[in-house]
Amino acid sequence: xxxxxxxxKLGDGITTDHISPGRFFHLRSNLPELAxxxxxxxxxxFAASVKAGDIVVGGQNFGLGSSREHAPIILKLTGVGAxxxxxxxxxxxxxxxxxxxxxLIIDTDQIREGDELELNLATGQVKDLTTGVEMIAxxxxxxxxxxxxxxxxxxxxxxxxxxxxxG
Amino acid sequence: xxxxxxxxxxxxxxxxxxxxxxxxxxxxxxxxAHDGTGPLTVQQMKAMGLEKIKxxxxxxxxxxxxxxxxxxxHSNDHKLLRAFCKRTGAILSDIGGxxxxxxxxxxxxxxxxxxxxxxxxxxxxxxxxxFATGMGSTDVAVAMAFGYTWMRVPESFQVVLxxxxxxxxxxxxxxxxxxxxxxxxxxxxxxxxxxxPGTKNLSVAARATIANMAVECGAKxxxxxxxxxxxxxxxxxxREKDYQELAPDPDATYExxxxxxxxxxxxxxxxxxFVDNVKPIxxxxxxxxxxVFIGTCTNGRLEDLHCAAQILKGRxxxxxxxxxxxxxxxxxxxxxxxxxxxxxxxxxxxxxxxPGCGPCVGVHEGVLADGEICVGTQNRNFEGRMGNPxxxxxxxSPATAAATAIxxxxxxxxxxx
Numbered sequence: 001x002x003x004x005x006x007x008x009k010l011g012d013g014i015t016t017d018h019i020s021p022g023r024f025f026h027l028r029s030n031l032p033e034l035a036x037x038x039x040x041x042x043x044x045x046f047a048a049s050v051k052a053g054d055i056v057v058g059g060q061n062f063g064l065g066s067s068r069e070h071a072p073i074i075l076k077l078t079g080v081g082a083x084x085x086x087x088x089x090x091x092x093x094x095x096x097x098x099x100x101x102x103x104l105i106i107d108t109d110q111i112r113e114g115d116e117l118e119l120n121l122a123t124g125q126v127k128d129l130t131t132g133v134e135m136i137a138x139x140x141x142x143x144x145x146x147x148x149x150x151x152x153x154x155x156x157x158x159x160x161x162x163x164x165x166x167g
Numbered sequence: 168x169x170x171x172x173x174x175x176x177x178x179x180x181x182x183x184x185x186x187x188x189x190x191x192x193x194x195x196x197x198x199x200a201h202d203g204t205g206p207l208t209v210q211q212m213k214a215m216g217l218e219k220i221k222x223x224x225x226x227x228x229x230x231x232x233x234x235x236x237x238x239x240x241h242s243n244d245h246k247l248l249r250a251f252c253k254r255t256g257a258i259l260s261d262i263g264g265x266x267x268x269x270x271x272x273x274x275x276x277x278x279x280x281x282x283x284x285x286x287x288x289x290x291x292x293x294x295x296x297x298f299a300t301g302m303g304s305t306d307v308a309v310a311m312a313f314g315y316t317w318m319r320v321p322e323s324f325q326v327v328l329x330x331x332x333x334x335x336x337x338x339x340x341x342x343x344x345x346x347x348x349x350x351x352x353x354x355x356x357x358x359x360x361x362x363x364p365g366t367k368n369l370s371v372a373a374r375a376t377i378a379n380m381a382v383e384c385g386a387k388x389x390x391x392x393x394x395x396x397x398x399x400x401x402x403x404x405x406r407e408k409d410y411q412e413l414a415p416d417p418d419a420t421y422e423x424x425x426x427x428x429x430x431x432x433x434x435x436x437x438x439x440x441f442v443d444n445v446k447p448i449x450x451x452x453x454x455x456x457x458x459v460f461i462g463t464c465t466n467g468r469l470e471d472l473h474c475a476a477q478i479l480k481g482r483x484x485x486x487x488x489x490x491x492x493x494x495x496x497x498x499x500x501x502x503x504x505x506x507x508x509x510x511x512x513x514x515x516x517x518x519x520x521x522p523g524c525g526p527c528v529g530v531h532e533g534v535l536a537d538g539e540i541c542v543g544t545q546n547r548n549f550e551g552r553m554g555n556p557x558x559x560x561x562x563x564s565p566a567t568a569a570a571t572a573i574x575x576x577x578x579x580x581x582x583x584x
Contacts, residue, residue: 006464013351013441021556026233026240029206029247041556061385065549067287069207069303089388090356091287095303143190145318153305155350157215162396163192164310165317 001121003081003102005053007128008046009113012059016092019031019063028070031106035074050078055117058085062124063092072096072103082119084108084126084137097144100152104137142166171323171418172390173358176298176413180281186564187322187420194299196280198310199227201267202234203528204285206244207304209251212312221314223256225396227275228439229267230260234523255309263334265522268292268460268464272375273498277401277409278393283310287463288546290386294371295400296393296413298358301382321387323358323359325421328365330430335581337467337474339544339564341432342380345425347445355385357422360415365392365429371400372470379465380546381443397528404498434579437562440550448567448579456561457539458489459572460553461517462525466544466565467495475510476567477582484516485575490534493525517572527555542571 007106020034027034039046056075062085063071072095075083083101086109096103104119106126111117115130124137139145143165150156156164169179171187178185180193200208205228212218220226228248233241245262252259260270267284268291276282280295282289285307292299302316310316332341346353359381366374374391380390391397393413399412436451438444461467461475472492484490492512494500502524503509509519526533527545535541535558543553548560563571566580573583 015549017547017551021551023534023554023556025203025528025530025550026238027201028238029210029244041551061355064351064385065287066545067285067289067301067303068204069285069305073207087352087355089352089385091301091303091382094306098303098305141190141319143319153309154211154214157217157309162313163317165190165192165313 003053003055004119005051005055005081006111006115007055007057007111007115007117008043008050009057009111012061013064014042014058014062015065016063016068016071017065019058020068020074031047031073031077031130031152034070035077038074038078047078048078051082052079055119056080056083057111058083059108060086062088064089067091069095069099072099072101076101084111097140097148098153100148102148106135106137169307169418169420171358171421172360172413173298173321173323173398175415176279176281177320179279179562185320187320189320190317191320192317193281194315194317195283195310197225197271197275197282198307199229199267199271200285200304200307201232202230202241202244202248202303203232205248208285209309212308215308217312219364220257220311221254226311227258227260228252229264229270230262231266231523232528234262234532235520242418247275262496263522266464266467266524269467269495273404273496278397278411278413283307283316287382288379290381290389291375291379291464293381293389294374294391295397296391298388298390300387317392321356321358322422323355323360325424325531326359326361327363327426328361328429329363329426330428331368332429332432333582335566336432336434337564337566338369338376340435341429341540342377343437343445343562344432344437345382346384346443349384351383351441351443352385357386358388359386360390362392362415368385368394370470372468375468376465379449381547427512434564434567434581437548438575439548439559439561442547442562448577451577453459454540454577456488456527456542456576457572458491458533458535458541459568460491460526460533460541460543460545461497461565461568462493462521463545464495465546467493467499469499471565472503472508476508478566478569478575478580479515482513482515482573484572488572488575489518490516490572491520491526493521493523493532494519495523526553528552542568542577544568564569
């Protein structure tokens with residue numbers, strides 16, 4: 001499966017408070033409304049401007065902090081096709097996979113704000129069409145490949161009636 | 168081959184010997200969520216077509232982040248969660264019951280348990296020698312419905328503690344120092360195991376502060392052995408029968424080893440806006456402080472209130488500083504009321520709120536104004552955390568917080584003892 005879109009470049013240490021700020025958390029049971037405030041304090045123009053298939057590009061420790069699953073969920077709701085980062089906080093990473101939001105580990109230093117990117121999720125290939133740089137992201141662990149392959153944890157459970165995971 | 172605490176506990180719940188790096192499906196002894204993450208758990212259970220909870224006596228919802236609710240959206244979420252508990256039989260800890268991790272420690276967690284919570288600070292239960300970790304709402308829905316989850320057995324870091332903390336220095340200072348040293352992603356995916364003679368004189372309350380903050384350096388769990396301190400805590404809470412001794416094997420394999428002399432730790436703060444931005448107080452310089460907050464799952468226990476009260480007794484909060492104390496559980500509320508601690512805090516000029524999370528997550532009970540600085544005993548100081556992206560948060564021990572409230576500026580508690 002291929003994803004193609006604009007890179008939204010962020011730095012290191014993007015927290016789930018950045019992605020889904022606490023002062024809007026009363027909107028948590030209205031996810032489309034909550035999604036309008038995605039990155040409100042980091043990139044205020046993001047929620048209104050992001051297009052389907054765009055890619056969020058972080059640095060180290062993307063998604064650190066709170067376990068709020070709303071963070072990857074609202075990223076997906078804004079239309080984000082995938083997240084790229086040099087490393088992830090573990091709860092966010094697991095939640096992203098559970099939500100069906102592809103999260104790839106890649107050295108993002110060479111990707112710049114606004115670059116056009118193309119991702120091949122099957123092979124892990126990341127192409128920066130603006131600069132010509134190409135990279136390969138390592139595959140997910142088998143358990144996570146199964147979950148995201150089914151479309152996320154909810155879909156996996158509906159399909160199998162429980163966890164059906166082989167290590 | 169020798170097992171770490173992580174390998175022992177996960178192995179016992181997976182029904183077989185396990186090693187770090189392996190993928191396992193352990194049974195879950197307790198699964199919980201709060202009013203922030205719970206509504207999504209309920210929604211996802213429904214989306215997955217699951218109606219029943221496997222063991223309602225071992226699943227719980229805590230209304231603590233908005234306690235009592237300050238606006239109608241939270242109130243509607245509370246209504247949804249109360250109905251969920253009524254329908255499924257899950258335990259409901261309603262507003263005023265207390266902060267989820269604190270109540271789980273008091274009433275439910277026991278050594279050897281596997282516990283999952285829809286909150287990143289679920290690792291707090293490691294203080295009771297449970298393998299406890301934070302997950303998302305959907306993962307917790309699966310754990311509640313099926314009584315199991317999937318996990319990768321983490322590698323462990325061995326953290327040996329020696330000596331005793333000096334007067335005016337607390338486990339909060341130690342864990343902040345550790346996080347500052349290792350970095351916010353220095354222990355990602357690992358289990359931290361705190362061992363050694365220095366742990367012997369640390370109560371479960373003191374250990375809970377350390378375990379609670381394991382996630383702030385990326386760790387999956389922060390574990391202590393189960394020993395006399397654990398037994399004492401369980402006895403105090405009418406749960407002596409839940410005690411079992413638990414320790415790693417002497418020949419267990421650790422990926423990294425650390426050793427600290429607790430007597431050399433000094434009071435520190437985590438400066439805005441990251442938990443690993445840690446400095447000794449003496450290096451920070453003059454910081455005028457508008458609000459001091461004492462409470463939370465990190466430092467809201469009776470022992471923490473005693474630390475603060477010891478400094479505040481007979482003194483007054485600075486006229487330009489607000490002191491907010493949010494109690495962490497009904498039991499702590501009653502104990503602090505009976506032993507005079509609440510009186511001390513109030514006579515000093517403190518405001519007592521809760522039980523609940525108070526202003527920690529920016530929902531209510533102390534949102535910061537533009538440019539204001541808060542010194543708090545919580546575990547996170549990210550930008551916007553207390554409800555205003557133009558606020559600044561320093562993390563500290565309860566003693567540092569109390570000293571700061573009196574001085575009106577960031578202060579070393581040792582000057583007040």
